[in-house]
Amino acid sequence: MQSFKKKINTLISNGLEPLQDGIINFNNPIRIIEDKAKERVKICVNCPSMVDEPISFLAIKDIRISEISKKMCDECGCALPYKLRQSKSKCVKWIE
Helix, strand or coil, X not given: CHHHHHHHHHHHHHCXXXXXXXXXXXXXXXXXXXXXXXXXXXXXXXXXXXXXXXXXXXXXXXXXXXXXXXXXXXXXXXXHHHHCCCCCCCCCCCCC
């Protein structure tokens, strides 16, 4: 339940744009966005906030970047396959 509340709070505070951007970029891969996601994943894999998605129907399988498949950020509740491919909001740990 806590994970679901984080997701709702993130949507309320950031709006739907970051999520929509991530979903579109996930489903329509563009090389430059995929390259950026691969750079970001190097930070995420060492972050204690990267956890397995506890809500099975929200777990996003990522075949292009397997390290984030079915993972979420425990800080904000975002699905990492979407979060790493969007440009509307950024994690404070990403150096860009």
